[in-house]
Amino acid sequence: MSVTREELTAFADGELSPEDAARVEAAIAMDAELSRQLIAERRLRAALKRQLDPILDEPVPDALHGLLAQAAAQEVDKEATGAPSGEPAQLLDFAAARQRRKLAEKQAAKKARVPMFSNPRLGFALAASLVLGLMLGTQFHSEGLVIAPSGGGLRATGKLASGLDEQLASANPSGNLRILTSFRRQGGDFCRVFDGGGIAGLACKDRNGWVLERTIASRKVATGEYRQAGSAEADLMAVAQDMARGDPLDPDQERAAKAAGWLGSTK
């Protein structure tokens, strides 16, 4: 019985039923030409694998890992806050991806230059530049921060609350919470601007804890090692500046405030 070219390749590809495979195999065993063809098929497959398989062992670019880590974390925040996710204004196509890569390359090239907020008020500008400095090279972690609704507003709980209590703006960020700045508002309450896990906000301390005055889904653009301050952060810094009484806390003032449990107005 003759074996067609299609049958031979289907046999090589493992696509034949057991009966057909047995028939083709028997024919190949008795026909030198068929057996040469089968060997050629196998060599072709092996050559293609040799060509492309080494890619499996290459390190995967950080940007791809980062994209998924970020997506995994964003959803956690969304579930925790019930807020709409901080959907970055991405263009979902190839051209956009290419553009972003080129942008990232450009930014990496001028990595040494730290951008400043354009605001002339020195204190906040300094705080902002500190923030940008801290953001360089920070890795995104996927722990969720928790925000619970309470009474008229949102109140920080869990990791967010403990981070607001304990983390200093001048310290390196731990986990995915960063404190952008700390200041006192009119009336004396201590307030802090934070960013973490897809949500950024401004929280002020009262006797019962941290009340979230503002929350913004933060846009996190991971461009390789370099992260640029999202517009959410710039907006929050502007709000902070309007609310603040005086300049942001310097590291010593911040440590003192922390030691006092961030209870400003009652002191």
Place this chain on the structure above:
Amino acid sequence: MSNATFCNELTALLPRLRRFARGLTRDAADADDLCQSTLERALKARQQWEEGTRLDAWIYRIMRNQWFDEIRSRGRRAHTFVHEDEGMTVGTAGDIDAENRVELGNVDRALSRLPDEQREAVVLVLVEGFAYKEAAEIIGIPQGTLTSRLGRGREALLKALGETA
């Protein structure tokens, strides 16, 4: 499936996705851009994936659709310009390896010269190891069309390898 699990499974697929992207595009930078846009699309379209179906086939389909959209928008059809010498820039210090290297260069060149549709079929079945039926579903064509593209691509490659079919 939780979001974290979904993202973990995509993470596990990254090396294979990169291989497929390289096979489709024949260009490292294009391949990485394609991976990026594919992941973004997949995350956005997550709800469209039916649990219990193969996640790899689903995202491969997204990837190939993105790529074919891209080459259409580049106004380039079925031809990749490949310099005659490309793939032949193999080391001269070859002894036993030389034959393999020349073969690799030949395969690479021949693969680049295949029409995009044939290359896609060849890569899905011979490299990525999908069954005819699965590959046809990923591309969105009847199985007969798949086997005919695969057959033509394969003959061209065999010829390039110095084998006659």
